[in-house]
Amino acid sequence: MAAAWEARARDIAEHPMPADLQRVVDIMCNDCETKSPNRNWHFLGIQCPSCNSFNTVVENVVSSGPNAAAINGGGGGDNNNNNNNGGGGGGLANGGTR
Numbered sequence: 656m657a658a659a660w661e662a663r664a665r666d667i668a669e670h671p672m673p674a675d676l677q678r679v680v681d682i683m684c685n686d687c688e689t690k691s692p693n694r695n696w697h698f699l700g701i702q703c704p705s706c707n708s709f710n711t712v713v714e715n716v717v718s719s720g721p722n723a724a725a726i727n728g729g730g731g732g733d734n735n736n737n738n739n740n741g742g743g744g745g746g747l748a749n750g751g752t753r
């Protein structure tokens with residue numbers, strides 16, 4: 656089966672998921688029963704880092720969409736527009752006593 660897994664891995668490498676479809680998932684391998692957190696989800700399957708099998712199941716979705724893309728360091732800059740318009744003003748204390 657290893658050859659088949661290699662072909663699958665190649666397919667996945669050639670077809671990265673678009674950022675808005677990316678997910679970070681925890682998986683469990685049916686072949687070696689290794690649990691692997693924070694794997695990149697792909698519709699073709701998720702490879703077990705321990706035995707390279709794609710016979711894995713998603714146990715938990717950690718993150719999805721642009722957040723997942725950020726976790727995986729896949730492109731896309733931060734769009735943090737913090738518009739802090741702190742209230743101005745303060746009264747002018749003209750205590751001009753004469």
Ligand SMILES: [Zn+2]
Nearest residue numbers: 684687703706
């Ligand atoms: Zn495995």
